[in-house]
Amino acid sequence: MRRYLKVMLMLILTVEIFAEYKFPMKNPYVATIVGSSKIMTEGIPNEVPTKEYEILMERSKKIPDNLWYDKGFKFSLSKQKGQAPLIFVLSGTGSAYNSTRTKNFQKIFYNAGYHVLTVTSVFNSNFILNVSNSRVPGVLIQDGLDLYNVMGDMLDKVKQEENLHITDTYLMGYSMGATHSAVLSYLDSVGKDFNFKRVYMVNPAINLYHSATVLDDMLIKNIKNKGEISKIVDEVMDAVKRNISPSDLQITEESIYSIFEKQKLSDKEMERLIGLAFNLTSIDLNYVVDQINGTHVYSKTRPEKFDSMFKYFEAINFANFSDYLNNLAYPYYLKILGGDLKFNDVIKYGDLRIIRNYLKNESKIVAVTNEDDFILAERDKQFIKDVFKEQSLIYPVGGHCGNMFYQTNVDKMLEFLKTGVFNNEL
Structure with a gap:
């Protein structure tokens, strides 16, 4: 009888825990395909004021003739009317600054009162051709340095041209952009160019080779x-x-x-x-x-x-x-x-474990992912739990990036960025 009651109690507790998170797509593939580009948050406008920019880098002069359309590194800014915090949004693997997912985050953050700068992935041809020093992306620190430098150029350009007034600077990324967010935070702990106040990682890859x-x-x-x-x-x-x-x-x-x-x-x-x-x-x-x-x-x-x-x-x-x-x-x-x-x-150079010691001692970073995110090995999910501890949350469902625009997920993200307090309870 006692064993029966114990089993029943465990079942009730499990149902209650999972019932609290009401994301509707339980199949990870459905979530990834249907949910990853769909805003499931109330009050987000269809469009926000956005201006596109282009920076001609030294490498931009050497772009092959047949890739002429990629000349100049491109990005966008959504600017608030007055003084406001600024957030960089790092795109997922191969995605451009104006991809649907990146633009969705742009809308969410602009609606929350941020200036928003959107950044193209290091695996996108526009980045490789105009920015990448190695021209062979895949090494986290090297790619991170390229990102770090061009983000400084982006910020300088919009400050100069738009008279931008910034209170604090924040950083977030999704998928591979989340991985690079961790690397950029590490680089900024030394460089101090941005002094990122808080960093938010959504569905990061931990080991690039495994995920790919x-x-x-x-x-x-x-x-x-x-x-x-x-x-x-x-x-x-x-x-x-x-x-x-x-x-x-x-x-x-x-x-x-x-x-x-x-x-x-x-x-x-x-x-x-x-x-x-x-x-x-x-x-x-x-x-x-x-x-x-x-x-x-x-x-x-x-x-x-x-x-x-x-x-x-x-x-x-x-x-x-x-x-x-x-x-x-x-x-x-x-x-x-x-x-x-x-x-x-080479595989090790594409693994976040290379900056493990920094990450485990940095309280301004939050990492969230999903139990059924198929790009992560079990050891990768354990890495997130062990390193980020109470600054992490593994949602029960959502696939890869399938729930990142869901109301609960967005609310937790905005709350942490605003207050510095992360609610890691479902």
Whole structure:
């Protein structure tokens, strides 16, 4: 009888704990596809005052002719009318400053009274071409330094041109942008250029290689061979053409998700779709890094300004992130750092554990993720618990970034940024 009562009590407590968090999408793939770009918070305007900017860097002068459209590092500012705190928003893997998710955070923070600067991912071609010193992203400290420097340039530009009055400076990022937020906080603890008051990390990758491999495998394990990817891409392209006007034709992770979110897909089909969306980012990464470094892994020639790109992308043959690390990143860093460098060393440089000692002693940082975030290994979730302790929260559901615009999540984020007190209870 006592054992029965004990079991019943545990069940009741479990139900109560999970009942308190009412995010409606319990399947992590549904949450990722449907929820990751959808604002589920009341009172957020559809549009906020936004102005776009461009900085011509030294590297901007060396952009290949066929990539002319990427000349100049681009970003945006949403400015309050008077004095206000400023927050930088770091985009997820490969996403631009004006991607749907980044713009959603821009709306949320502007509505909460912040000046907002949006920052493109280090894995986006615009960043690689104009900002990246290595031109081979994937090493956290090196990428962080590039980000740190260009964010200083961004801030200088808007201060000069917009007469911006700032009280305090904050930082947040989602997905890979969250990972870089931690690195930037570490760099700023030494550089003191921004003196970030608080930092908020949403669904960070802990080990870049592990997370990327998981996403690669979500496509690979659900197809027979690479030839099948072409058929899937054709299906996606047909759907894109039917649902997006030619003037808005951008094949991004978010546009793919928006088209397929209303379709009833099996778990296998959703895994494949998430893996394909990530693969499109990897294709672009492989192509741009190969071309601007002249490594000729995928092509022996450089395209002219208006050349057809088909033969170049055909040569890449849906190369994924693992291909990028093996074919481009590791050989580059082996050449730069010497013959004793092992592949696992490069993987370590893409792991937040390299700044563990800093993170575990820094109370101004909060990290949130989800129990069912498939880009994290169990040891990664344990790392978040051990390092950030009471400054962390692992929601029971939400997939990867699927619940970051949900009311509960947004309220906790804004409360911490405003007060410095994090409520880590559901």
